[in-house]
Amino acid sequence: MWTFSLRLLTQNRLISRNLLRRNDSIVGWFNSQPCSARGKQDNTGDESFKVSRLFEPAAPKGSSDSELGVELTGRINKSDILKVLNKFSQKADNKSLCLEYGLDDYIQQKAFASFRQYCFQTKSIPAELYIKLYDIVNGAGHPDDLFPYLLNHAREIFPHLSCMNDLKKISDLTNPSTWYPQARSKIRKIIFHAGPTNSGKTYNAMQRFLQADSGIYCGPLKLLAMEVFQKSNEKGTPCDLVTGEEKRRSKEDGSEANHVAITIEMAPVDRRYDVAIIDEIQMLRDPGRGWAWTRAFLGLNADEIHVCGEAGTRELLERLCLTTGEIVEYNHYDRLTPLTIEDKPIESFEKLQPGDCIVCFNKTDIYTVSHEIESLGSEVAVIYGSLPPNTKLAQVAKFNDPNNPCKIMVATDAIGMGLNLSIRRIIFYSMVKLQQNENGEKGISSISVSQALQIAGRAGRFGTQWEHGYVTTFKRTDLPKLKYLLSEKPEPITQAGLHPTADQIELYAYHLPNSSLSNLLEIFTSLSTVNDDLYFICNTEDFKELANMIHHIPLSLRIRYVYCCAPVNIKQQFVCAMFTKFANQHSKYEAITYDFVAQNCALPVRLPQSIADLVQLENIFDVMDIYLWLSYRFADIYPHRDRIRAAQTQLDDLIQQAVAQITKLIKEANDNSEPSQSAKVVVTLDDYSKAAQSESGDRERFSEYLVRKGVLTSTMMKQLQNEFLGTSKPTDSRNFEIDSRHKPSSKRSKRRK
Known part of the structure; x- marks a missing residue:
């Protein structure tokens, strides 16, 4: 019996040694970082601590050989296990050792709690851990011997501890120009057409576009892409139109033309063109969409890149071109007409x-x-x-x-x-x-x-x-501010936006399989390394909000990512509800038909009778936009693209009619003494104070502010004034103006006081 116990003890020591060796890989990334990245007692300013809090512990896996430990040793009293674990967790040396192995205070707290709960479940823990606990309880071991098992447990519930180097490599965004090998295989000619609005800069770039054998126009709006599409075809240059929600061919046989006008998010980086135009290049700095301009500028595979926009972008473009080995040719244009x-x-x-x-x-x-x-x-x-x-x-x-x-x-x-x-x-x-x-x-x-x-x-x-x-x-009061703004030059643009790609997020998910899409994106942003002199990470709050909306729906990560890229107005509850229904139907692999949309959107609709009705029609139009956008990504799930587009055209006509009589709709709303729930506007004194503080000069009167914000109409305000003055005859709102000269009589003032 003594020989058998000695053999077990020797075996356990070997296991502990191997566990420590196996966990040494945890230290690698942390040892390469400054000491502050490995944890501090004061966590308020510690970036490592903030990053750690993004990780939620996963459930540990049970062991299939748990009964073996009981058979070899015998039962252990759980109160004895608790005493051992308390001694182990309270020892300061063990906490310090955890810090050396990359477990900061947050990870330690979670890991110790999970390990304690794990050890109590004696029927599911591995035989080697059970034997180790038995030895410690019976005086054949020391509580410190549990340390390698704690490390192994921490690595299991926090997978990032063993793959931090990989995560840092994936989120390394310091040199995005290397992401586009086809563009880097040549030295592109970069021509920057800079100037103010109405200076002809885009017109000059378009002449080269029309003359080229092939070309691509990248614009910020569907309307701009549509204008280029129409003008190019009118001038005899076949040109296609590609936006997120629509694709039009210019040739009768349906084949692709050599020229295409697109919205910039749709820019292909794997197809070659002679000439490319990137319009409104100053949008590089946009907090939400700037990544699309950065991607187009660095990644378009074209011999000539014509860039149009504000002159304040020049320095940033030149610095970006230093990373690609290209030179910017600068053309400045003055305004064509006086202002x-x-x-x-x-x-x-x-x-x-x-x-x-x-x-x-x-x-x-x-x-x-x-x-x-x-x-x-x-x-x-x-x-x-x-x-x-x-x-x-x-x-x-x-x-x-x-x-x-x-x-x-x-x-x-x-x-x-x-x-x-x-x-x-x-x-x-x-x-x-x-x-x-x-x-x-x-x-x-x-x-x-x-x-x-x-x-x-x-x-x-x-x-x-x-x-x-x-x-x-x-x-x-606004005129001096306007004169000042128009006398200044546009703010220089110093950074271009970046955004994690679907491939990068998928790699993160491989290493962190228990994290949600929203959590993956937050971790990616926190761990990302960016050259602050050139780039910034675009805001991802809308993306994460959409990800949270459909988090409960069983979709693959790639499909979930695509859904979160859809053009969804998160401010509108109806649009968000339909977006969630679309995702839910997709998870069941059920086709989302025209009838499904018609039933949920109450089609057909009638001409709006109020502003609230008009807003609802706009929301339905947005829902149809989402359907069309998704139909180009999941054609089998969204099969009725043509029927939805026809319904959207009819809806557009109704909205046009409603806007043409918008004053009538406003009058209808004003005539209703109790506004509808959807049309209510809540304004507080804090809102008024913030708005007043943001303007220079005289403060706007609160009554004016309420009318401007739509809380009160002019008619309602005039009626209140008449009641305040003691008159009963209402005045036409067209002649109404708030005037400080209207004051109550002194007699009524004294009584009111």
Whole structure:
């Protein structure tokens, strides 16, 4: 018996030694890092600690030889196991040793807790661990002998401990130019066409595009790609159109043309072209989409790359070309028509003139301003971002037509690019907007120099009836700010966006099989290595939110990744609900038919009777866009592309009709004393304070702010004023203006006090 026990003890020591050797690989990555990466007692500023918290422990696997340990030794009292584990976990030397092996405080806490629970389950632990516990309980071993088993357990529940080097290599984004071997196999000719809006820079690049044997145009918007598609075919150069939701062939036989106009996310890096155009190159810095411009600039396989955009991008492009061994040829263009900043704001809608465009930065302002202008007897064209492309074009055609009575436009900054407008004067209704930064944080802030120049430059387009452009503001307090912004040069662009690819995330999933897609992306971003002098990681909050929406649906990682790339407006609950239903149907491998969409979207729809109805039609249009986008990736799951497109065309017509009578819809909403739940707007004093602080000069009155935000209508505000003054006769809202000169009588004031 003594010989047998001695043999077991020797065997256990060998096992422990092998376990330690096997776990030495854990130390490799951590030893190559600064000491701070291996853990600190003060975790507040420790990046390693922050990264560790992204990893959730997996469930340990049971052992098939657990009964063997019991047969060889005998039963162990669980209270004795608890005493041994407490001694082991409380010893400071063991904690220090954990740090040396890369287990920071967070990993230690989770690993010790899991190991304790694991050891209590004596029927599932390996025989070697059971024998080791038996020996320690019976005085033939020391609690410190459990350390190699703890390390082995930690590596099992935290797989990243044994593959950190691999994860760091996968997320190494320091030199993305090497990702495109076909582009790097040649020295491309880079021509940068720089200049302000309406300077002819894109026109000059397009001449080379039309002359080439093959070419590709990459634009930020479907409208721009469609314009190039139409003009190229009109001039005798067969050109295809490719966007996320649509593919059109120019040749009658359906074969591919040598020229193609695409939205930039669709840019192919594996096909060769003679000439490529990348439009609006300053979008490299966009927090959400900048990666698409970086990918196109570094990866397009073309002999000539013509880049169009702001001059502030020049230095960044030159530095990017240092990594590819290429040289930038710089062509600067001046504005073709004069642009004058007026010395006075308009301050009243009655001062509007033909060719004026009022620029607002939210939908509520669009509705309010449109209603006020049309109540004065002027017809209005309306453009905002969520309108379908054809509806936007119809509004543009109405506004540009000299014979059409519509001479005023109300629009968001969606007019900044992609639309050919005949505008005489741009009027900024406000100088602040809700914006998102690189970290995904949203807040109200002043528009940038680049945004101000882009929007103001839409006035006075070359070759139209208004070749002299003017720009001003609606409010007097905004005019000095506008003059300042337009006197400055665009902010220099110093970084280009990057985004992890599906292949990189799949490699991460191989090493971390228990992590969700959202968690994988967060870990990737945290571990990624980026050359901060050139690049930044694009914001992935929308992507992660979509990933969380469908986390519970059983889809493969690749399919799940594709779904999260779909054009989903996460602000709209109905759109998100339909997106989730699509993914759920896909997981069952059931075809998503036209009838499925019609049933869930209540098709056919009728002409909207209110703003809420119009918003719902826009949401349904977005759902159909998602269907079409997915149909090009999963044709067998989304088989009714043509029927959905036909229904979307009919829906577009209804939206056009509704926008044409938008004032009537607003009036209907104003006439309802109790707004619908979907149309309610909640505004707090904190919101007003933030908005007021963001503007220079005199603070906007709270009553004006409520009307501008759509919480109160002019009619409601006037009625409140009449009640406040003790009058009962309501006044026409067209003659209403908030005036500090209206004060109650002194008698009523004293009684009120």
